[in-house]
Every structure is written in structure tokens, then in C-alpha cells.
Amino acid sequence: MRRLLLRFSAAAAVGGAVVALFPQVAGAQSVTDPVEVLGTQVNLLWVVIGAAMVIFMQAGFAMVETGFCRAKHAAHVVSTNFAVFGLGFVAFFAVGFPLAFGSFSAPTIGLDNPVGGALVGSGDWTFLHQGGWFLSGQSAATGGAALFGLFLYMVAFMDTTATIPTGSMAERWKWGSFCVWGLFCGAFYYPLFAAWTWGGGWLAQSWHSMHLGAGYADFAGSGVVHAVGGVAALAGAIVLGPRIGKFVDGKPQAIPGHHIPMAMLGTFILLFGWFGFNAASTLAATDIQFATVAANTAIAAAFGAVASIGWITRRTGKPDPAMMVNGMLAGLVAITAPCAFVAPWAAAVIGAIAGVLVIESVFFVERTLHLDDPVGAISVHGVCGLFGVLSVGIFANGSYGAGWNGSDVSGVKGLIAGDVGQFGAQLLGCVVLCTVIFGISYAFFKLQDRFTSGGIRSSREDEQLGLDVPEMGVTGYPEFGRQSHI
Template identity: 35%
Template sequence: MFKKIALLLLFSFMLASPLYAETTEATTTETLNMLWIMLASFLVFFMHAGFALVESGFTRAKNSLNIIMKNFLTISIGPILFYLVGYGIMFGDTFSGIIGSDNFLLSGVDDIGFFVFQAMFVATCATIISGAVAERIKIGVYVIITIFMTGVIYPVVGHWIWADGWLANLGFSDFAGSTVVHLTGASGALTVVLFLGARYGKYKNGRVNVIPGHNIPMGALGVFILWLGWFGFNGGSTLEADPTLVPMVVATTLMASAGGLISTALYSQFRFKQIDASLALNGVLAGLVGVTAGTAEVSIPGAIAIGLVSGVLLVEGITFIDRKLKIDDPVGATTVHGLCGIWGTLAVGLFSVESGLLYGHGASQLLIQAIGVIAVIAWTMVTVGALTFVITRFTSIRVSEKEERVGLDISEHGSSAYSFNDTFSSKEAIQPNDAFGLADRLNQLSDQKAT
């Protein structure tokens, strides 16, 4: 009897072992995929520290606190709006390929990790506007625009391209967001800037006056942080820890960004007889934006070529927008994310090893990419333009000249990022009569209690 029982147990173990091994392997794969997506989400979140440093460093010290607050508000507002309505609009069941129709408040959604990763992207798109409108927009107006960008405008674009939308069905390709994230953000930024106008003193008597940033090393640190975060931005878009695809995506991301820096430095030396540091730093971002659409489809030489072209486009784009069009963009966001976003999207139709013109696949993909670019620009500029116009019917979207000259740190927040005691002899020299710092407010409360 004992031998029979032992044989039965051994036989049952032999049957169970393959099933146990298969279950363990599946669980391990799911865990690794989850860990990779979470790590990528953390890297994309950390990019907002980079945006805050770049925007602060490339603008004047008196507006640093305002820029920091805008970035904190963006990363806080974006995920909540995306949870409430944005995710459903973007990834819900499609209505005629235009807009999602369910999954609001994550109803019926099991993959929370995917939601977290996508929530980081929506905030990245919105924060592009922050740099372009720096030093003159009312923070309340910026918040309203951010709400609509994260809640509706960006999710609609995402549905078109990354869900069951009409552009996706057409064959449009944007792996990690040259169009969905960067071109959408830049189109919104350009629209608001056109309403705002230039900063005081930027253009005078037909000349372009340089308004230098107060801390280029800070901006450089921000670029390094963005560079690091972009490996999660592009690499995480694989949505799984694919041992073949992830390293290739990281490699093309690295090569394009390096190419962007090198070509910007060399071209600025040729163009202006000096290597311009702020342009070179933006060249890294130009290369990153340029390769983001095709990072999973292009070869390493193709990625380098995309980055090299991105750097040249950056220099010429900023020069044209600033000097010819006289559109004041303090950090070059409309060129970095807009012009290079367009180039990166079209570059898929040229350099994709699967569908690109240069690989013998014809021009059909390039045409589809161009249709997508035009559609996204039109949608974003019309909706953001209409929203901004409505806001202007009720209030000014721009701070007063006095507030702008004093700085938005004081006029919008009653405080400043730095101590100016060694520079100014009196509080009144930097602060309007109705602005109070935190200490003033606390003292006022104490005085009121005493009386």
C-alpha cells in the first residue's frame, strides 16, 4: 500500500511540475514588465525636475519661483484630470475614430501601471507651454489652459494615434510621442504666445534684444535630467521589458541626442562664429524630440542622421522665429518640441526600416505622417486658440507692465526664489505696494489677533 501511494504522489508531481513552471515563468514575465513600466514612469516624472531647471535657468531670476510653481501645478493637475476624463477620452472605446467614450474614472480598467505611465506623458505635454509663456502670463490663466490641455485636447490627439483612432487606422506611426506629446504641446504653446505677445523690451526699434537667462549651469543640469528621463520616456513606451527592443530604443535615443548636440554646436560655430551654449543644450533636446517618433523603427545610423538634422533645424528655427517672426519664446520650446517634432514625425517616413522611403518602401508612409502632422497642428491651435480667446473676453491673460518689470515671483506669489537684499536697498524697490511676503502675512495675522 505504501509503495502504491508513493508512486501516485510521484506521478502527480510529474504532472504538476510543468504547470507550476509555466505559471512561475508567466508570473516572472509580468512582474518584470510591471517593474520596467514603473521605473520608466519614475524617470518620466523626474523629467519635470528637468523642465523646471531648464525653464528657470533660461529666464530671469525674478521669475524663477513662478516657473517652479507652474511645473508643480502641471504635474499635479495633469494626472487628476487624466484620471477623471482624459484616460477615457484617450483609451476608451472609440466613437467614430475621434474620441474615446468610456473608462472614465478608470472604470473597467485593470492595468493601473499603464495609466500611471500615460499620466506622466500628459503632464509632459502640458508643461511645454510653461516655458514658452514664461515671464508674462497670469498663473490662473495658465492653470485654465493646463486643465483643458490635459483633460481634453491632448487625450483626443492620443486617441487618434495611440488608440483605435482614425490616424492609427490610417497607419500613422508615432512610437513615443514626437507628435502626440511634443508637437501637441508646442502647437498649444505657440498659440498662447501669439495671444500674449513679446516680453517688454524684447523687440525695440526693429531690433531683437537679448534677454539672457540668469543661470545657464542650472539649465544645463535640467538638460541632463531630461536626457536621463528620456530613456524612460522612449524605453518605457515598449510597454514591456523586451530584452531585444528596449536596448535598441535606448541606443537610438542616445545616438540621436548626441547627434543633436554635435550638429548644434558645429552649426552655431559656422553660423555665429561661436558655439552658443544655450543653443547647444537645446540641441540635445532637439535630437531627443526628433527621434522619439521612430525610435523603435530606425537603425542606429538613421538615429544619428535624425539627430544631426534636428540640431541644424533648431538653430535655423529659433533664428527665424525670433528675428523674422518676432515671436518671443524664452526657452525655444516651440522650435525644440514643434519644429523638431514635425521633423521627427516625418523622419519615420524616411528612415523607418519597415516602411521608410530610404529603405525602398515608397512615399506612402511619409504622406500619412504629413497628414497626421497637419491634423494635430490644426486641432490643437484651433482649440487652444478658441479657449484663449474666450478667456480674453473675461480677463487679461497677461500681467501688467509694472508686475512684469517687478517679476512674477513678487507680483504673483508675494515672494522670490532668491534674496535680493544685497542688490536692492529697500523692499519697495522690488515689491509693489500690495504684495506681501509670507513673513508679512504672518505678522498681519498676529497683529489682527492682538487687536
């Protein structure tokens, strides 16, 4: 993801007929060059297609989480994944988008000027933005299609963050309490860190205020999306506590999911959508770096999967399908931040490390922290998201990212290219994620649990029966009956 960076420039001319077919892009008020007009419109189409691919990832998340959970909770788990899209979308449409991106402009798609300004803070220390509430007012008139396309892309990213805790909190989260989370995430939780980074806020500007490389750099969201969701998943799991029967005498017990093939199919859907997640974050089809991004994404996914297969086989003697899935997802999460800034060999290294890291993290979360995460969301998105953020500061080679965050750098450079400052910016982002952002999510769940009648966890009886009938009024698999109390 980028802030105001590249304008389209063309090396070839096109016929005058283009002017008639594409007279002007809304928001690019003075554009008359037909090549530039066409490039802007192609870029906007690229962003909308990318948004659709990211939104389709919700199907993948729903299948992975439902497959990893028990049949008696299937309707409840898949419904949380379905409903969080609408809940988060509504809140982001109303207030979240302006708070995060009110000072954002993207000339590559025709949004030449920011739609608003700072709401809290200013300059290097902007914390929240304003402009375009409900996508209305002057911002809609001046931004037009470009603004709406940008919103669609950004709301897809927010939705990914919102859905991550539905995995770590599955099988024991009250429906009503979940709904409040969806609204909170879209309206404030996700927009806060997004404003500080992608929105051009204080972390993005740390290149100027703290002389840290090009400032916090996160191309497609290892931190802004995945780690933000991952620390919320951790906070929610702490507040809820483990599922009934997960720990016996302090030892974790296996609670197998009911449909591994569903989870694996969901993972392939996520892999497909991730190309929209990462490659379209150029915000420009005319920026051919998207090909490097796409290749790095696939490389990290493959190496993550293979590394996890080898590592879990070494650890347990069997190539656990669930760990295969999480290994591929770990590679995808980890490469999301550095995908535009690293060489293919580095993408392979990042994916392989993530494939091992996620397995060790799952064991640590269960065996040492005694936390119950049915799908491994804390490890996949939280731990590997943080690793992805740091990977920018380690592996970025300086070949891409000139002027990133408005800085004067010729390219984003990590430790291998001799820039200690960039690693400092990435480390600062990780510290903020693990303290401030985690603290906000923990406070939210803790306060919600305190002031919700009966707390945010389902009753023991409902959990044992399965949340489908008590919470949703239907069963995911009616032919299974209601006799299971596993």
C-alpha cells in the first residue's frame, strides 16, 4: 500500500479516439493527455478488481475456520465470518474510512487531492484524519469514482482484520458480543493503526521526525492488517478462556476440526485472493512492480507450506494437514509487508522461516501460555504478521520505494542494504502493535465482558450442545442431530 507515490507516465502514444472513449476521470480535474487518462482508468480498474479478490478471501476465511471447528458449531462459525463483512463495512463506511484515510491521495487512480485533513494532531504527529463521512459531502464531489474505488479497496482490508479474532474466539463467543466487535473494528480499531501508517500519520512520518529510514513501511499489511487482527485475536482468547475440555490437568488436548478438506479448499481460495491483496496494493497496473509482488507472494506461500510440512513431520512424525494449511498462510502473511521490497530469494527465506515459526508459535501458545486458539489465528496473523513487518527492515534491498511516505530515499532499504534506520522504523511499529494496539483490543474485550450481561462467553450448556441451535436457531448439519456434547 502506498501514499501519493507514483504517477503514470507512458512511453507510447495512443490515437485521438481515446479522448472520446475516455474523456476524463473523476477527480483528475485537469487531465487532458489521453495516455494519462487511459492509464488512470486502467489503474482504477486494477484497484477495483483487487478489491473484489480481497473480498472473496472472506469465503476462504469462512471455510478455513469452519473446517477447523467442530460440526456442532459450524453454522455459528460460518455466520460470524459472513456477518463481519456487513458489520465492519457499515462502520467503516460511516466513520472508519475518514478516520484512517481522510488525508490520503492517490494520483495513480485520479484522486489528486486529499479528501480532508487532520482531525487529531498535525504534521509529523497526525493521529486521526477527517473528511468524507459516509462518503458524502465535498470529498465525494471532488474525488468521485477514484474516492469510491479507494474506499472499496480499503474496506476489503479492514474486513480481513475484523475476521481474524473469529478464529481464535470460535466455539464460545456470544453472537451479540461478536456483533459489537465487528462495528468497533470497522469504526475505530482498524482505522487507528491504519491512520498512523497507510494514512500518512506519525509512524509513516517517522522518517522525518525520528530519522528512521523511509518511515514505517508495510506494502500490503503484515502489520496494518494481520498483526492488528492477530493481537486482537490474542486479547480475545485471553478474555474468553479456553474451550471446555481443551486443557486437562494443565495439558492441552486435541479437539479436531470436523472438515479438513473444507479448510484446505479455503486456503486455496485465500491464496488466490492474496494476489489481489498484495499485487493490487501498487494501486496501479501501470506500476509493473506488481509482477514482482505477485511472484514473491507465490514463492513465500510455497516455501511456507513446504517448510511446515518438513518441520511438523520432524516434530510429530506426521505431516499434519492443519499445519500445512497454517504454514502456507504464515508464508503469505509474512511476505505481505515486504513483497515489493525484496528479491525472490528473500521471499523464499521469509516464507520458509514463517512456515517453521508458525508451528513453534502454535505449540508455545498452547503449551506455555495455555491459551486456546482453535484455528491458530494468533500465530498465523499475529506472530507471522510481526515477523513480516520486521522482514522489511531486514531484507528490503533498495530497488523499489523511492520517495516512500514522502521521504527522500531512493528506495526502501533494510539491514542487508545497510540501513539500520529502516529496521528501527519497523521495530517501532511492532512495539506499538504489541503495546498500544493490543492494549486497546484487550481493554475492549475486557470492558465488554464486564458490562455485558453474563459476559461475552456463551454458557457452558450452550457450548456443550453446540452454538448452532442456541445462538443461530439452526444447525449446520441437521442430519447429525443434536446429541453431540463433545
